[in-house]
Amino acid sequence: MALLGAGGLLFGVTAVIFVNRLVLHAGVHRTGAPAMWIMISPLAVTSLALQSVAGGDPMLGGSWTPAVGEVATFAAGALWGFALWWIAAATVVTRHAGRAALTRTAADWGFVFPSAAMVIATLTLARRWQSGLVEMIGLALGVLLAVVWVGVLTGTVVGLRRGPRHRPD
DSSP: OHHHHHHHHHHHHHHHHHHHHHHHSTTHHHHOHHHHHHTHHHHHHHHHHHHHHHTTOGGGTSOOOHHHHHHHHHHHHHHHHHHHHHHHHHHHHHHHHGGGGOOSSGGGGGGTHHHHHHHHHHHHHHHHHTOHHHHHHHHHHHHHHHHHHHHHHHHHHHHHHHOOSSOOO
């Protein structure tokens, strides 16, 4: 239950911060790619929390009425769908930023961890819905996550070996 509130609160806070940066600061389309991906995490975590509610997780107080389970499953699916849309938007922003999206710094890990939460949410939802299509989407996202993880790890190691790009005065 705590994840449900934390995920919703986290999404609200990060959405306000990101929209503020997008509207008020020039150049975010180049430097904001990791922030776009970070927004996926609270959506995925909230979807996972709702799936726990729908499943009648014993840690949440046992079984719920069927109506609560159905509403929670529907809400989890809606958040998951919104997260898929957000992935599409983040992909467009990242593609538009080109090579500037990857900084070879710790910020690049913003591409990895939210994507991992989305893979877990997708596979959990696929099992709840017993949907082969959603499971295939989850597996495809998992493969893409592995590729991105290796790329970010490689970029981080290269960045660490080269040292800081800009030295402060």
